Amino acid sequence: xxxxxxxxxxxxxxxxxxxxxxxxxxxxxxxxxxxxxxxxxxxxxxxxxxxxxxxxxxxxxxxxxxxxxxxxxxxxxxxxxxxxxxxxxxxxxxxxxxxxxxxxxxxxxxxxxxxxxxxxxxxxxxxxxxxxxxxxxxxxxxxxxxxxxxxxxxxxxxxxxxxxxxxxxxxxxxxxxxxxxxxxxxxxxxxxxxxxxxxxxxxxxxxxxxxxxxxxxxxxxxxxxxxxxxxxxxxxxxxxxxxxxxxxxxxxxxxxxxxxxxxxxxxxxxxxxxxxxxxxxxxxxxxxxxxxxxxxxxxxxxxxxxxxxxxxxxxxxxxxxxxxxxxxxxxxxxxxxxxxxxxxxxxxxxxxxxxxxxxxxxxxxxxxxxxxxxxxxxxxxxxxxxxxxxxxx
Numbered sequence: 001x002x003x004x005x006x007x008x009x010x011x012x013x014x015x016x017x018x019x020x021x022x023x024x025x026x027x028x029x030x031x032x033x034x035x036x037x038x039x040x041x042x043x044x045x046x047x048x049x050x051x052x053x054x055x056x057x058x059x060x061x062x063x064x065x066x067x068x069x070x071x072x073x074x075x076x077x078x079x080x081x082x083x084x085x086x087x088x089x090x091x092x093x094x095x096x097x098x099x100x101x102x103x104x105x106x107x108x109x110x111x112x113x114x115x116x117x118x119x120x121x122x123x124x125x126x127x128x129x130x131x132x133x134x135x136x137x138x139x140x141x142x143x144x145x146x147x148x149x150x151x152x153x154x155x156x157x158x159x160x161x162x163x164x165x166x167x168x169x170x171x172x173x174x175x176x177x178x179x180x181x182x183x184x185x186x187x188x189x190x191x192x193x194x195x196x197x198x199x200x201x202x203x204x205x206x207x208x209x210x211x212x213x214x215x216x217x218x219x220x221x222x223x224x225x226x227x228x229x230x231x232x233x234x235x236x237x238x239x240x241x242x243x244x245x246x247x248x249x250x251x252x253x254x255x256x257x258x259x260x261x262x263x264x265x266x267x268x269x270x271x272x273x274x275x276x277x278x279x280x281x282x283x284x285x286x287x288x289x290x291x292x293x294x295x296x297x298x299x300x301x302x303x304x305x306x307x308x309x310x311x312x313x314x315x316x317x318x319x320x321x322x323x324x325x326x327x328x329x330x331x332x333x334x335x336x337x338x339x340x341x342x343x344x345x346x347x348x349x350x351x352x353x354x355x356x357x358x359x360x361x362x363x364x365x366x367x368x369x370x371x372x373x374x375x376x377x378x379x380x381x382x383x384x385x386x387x388x389x390x391x392x393x
Contacts, residue, residue: 002191005029005165007351008184010172010208011200012036013043014337015329017152018069018344019198020166021077021159026352030164031192032156033184035171039152041202042305043337045273047225047247047259049238050083050144050338052113053090054104056314058362059339060111065358066342070144073151073341077158081150086249087237088143089127091134091290097242098136104242105138115140129234131292134241145238145249148337172201175208181325196325196351203268203308205316205330209365212323216368217311218331220266221382222304223247223259224279228297230254235291244381245286256294258283261381263334266306273304309333309382313375317343317363319350327351328365 007023009016012034020032032038050070055063074080092098105115116139123137124130160166171187175197184192199208203220235250244261251257260283266273280302288295310316310331320326327350329343336343342358349356 002183002193003031004193005031006194007031007196007198008033008182008192008194009198009200010175010184011202011205012038012152012156012166012168013041013200013202014039014152014155014340015043015343016198016200017155017159018341019200019329019347020164021155021162022344022348023351024159024162024164026348028352030159031167031194032159032164033167033170033172033186035169035204037168038156038166039149042222042307043152043202043340044148045225045303045305046148046334046337047223047249047257048145048148048337049088049247049249050146051088051238051240052143052338053088053108053115053138053140054240054242055108055335057107058359059314059335060107061359062339062342062346064111065345066339067142067144069341069345070146070338073146077154079150079154079158081154082147082251083144084146085142085144087139087141089137089139089237089239090242091123091130091137091239092242093133093135100242101136101138108140113140113142127235127237129291129293131288131290133289139237143238172208175211177212177323196327198327198329198347198351200329202330203266203306205308205328209320209328212320212326214320214322214328214365216316216331216365218308220268220306221263221309222266222273222307223261223263223334224275224283224302224304225257225259226280226283226299226302227258228256228294229300231256231294231297234293239290241286241290246283246290248287248291256287256297258287260286263382264304266304268306271306273306275302275304307332307334307336309378311374311378312372313377315343315363316365317346317360318365321364321366
């Protein structure tokens with residue numbers, strides 16, 4: 001027997017759950033299928049940063065649309081998920097890094113973001129915990145954080161409350177074209193007929209794309225992350241070194257959460273994201289240079305995630321180039337948490353209205369039919385074997 005629905009969403013991470021929620025709010029029947037537990041992959045184990053500073057210039061319209069949804073999260077889903085406008089402090093240690101900060105600031109300001117420039121003395125006056133190494137910073141008060149362990153589950157719960165079906169521990173085995181729609185088959189023997197399919201399967205999304213003659217040079221990796229014991233609450237903004245060696249925030253309970261580069265390879269087949277101990281030690285050394293009071297802090301847990309990365313460090317978002325009714329959203333290169341709600345809103349635009357006002361041409365899967373330039377960030381932020389070479393395609 002075949003179940004009928006309007007849209008099947010493959011993948012129960014942040015983008016999949018937000019897509020299901022916004023679709024059902026528009027009156028469409030939705031079934032979300034997740035091979036494991038909602039929010040258990042990168043959507044639930046990332047750093048939780050809702051950073052607006054330092055984004056790719058072409059990503060700002062999407063990023064700002066997404067931030068507006070984050071700022072309205074409690075009204076949308078009935079749960080704040082520890083969303084807080086903490087602000088984001090971007091720090092530089094030398095003149096070259098200061099120039100990068102200035103470049104990022106100019107781009108952000110061109111999209112209407114308010115950026116403060118902060119010199120060395122002012123930096124230490126406002127945030128007394130900052131050490132001697134940072135020389136300058138920029139600050140964006142609109143940047144925020146949220147708890148990734150809570151969000152996808154809360155969004156899925158809100159979607160379910162409105163009538164969406166959430167099928168966990170259900171692996172999609174086949175997606176077939178069927179007339180003007182699709183037939184989706186699962187490992188537990190279920191068959192679902194639908195008009196549209198959203199491919200939001202994260203690091204596993206190529207299985208769906210390649211079934212319809214599309215692909216991308218995606219590989220799996222993740223940043224080393226750790227959390228310290230609870231300490232006196234001093235670091236109120238999210239803090240990032242412009243070279244990526246430190247991304248840190250302290251939650252009101254006192255724990256300091258860290259992420260940093262270089263990222264390392266993950267294994268989507270074995271579902272493993274190991275963190276070599278040396279990365280934790282190096283991360284703690286880098287963190288102490290920015291916040292020396294953490295010198296004696298004890299690390300109590302270490303982890304990473306399985307994220308999809310593409311050579312130009314940009315995601316795939318939008319309509320399939322081969323199959324009407326198929327929509328892709330994957331390869332977010334560690335940036336999916338902030339843009340997730342906005343990506344979902346764009347997908348809903350495309351499914352319901354047939355178009356979107358948010359520019360997404362830059363993210364077309366079609367770009368990989370030709371060679372694409374490998375991002376400079378890739379070589380600087382990774383030590384995974386896949387992050388080599390100057391072109392990919």
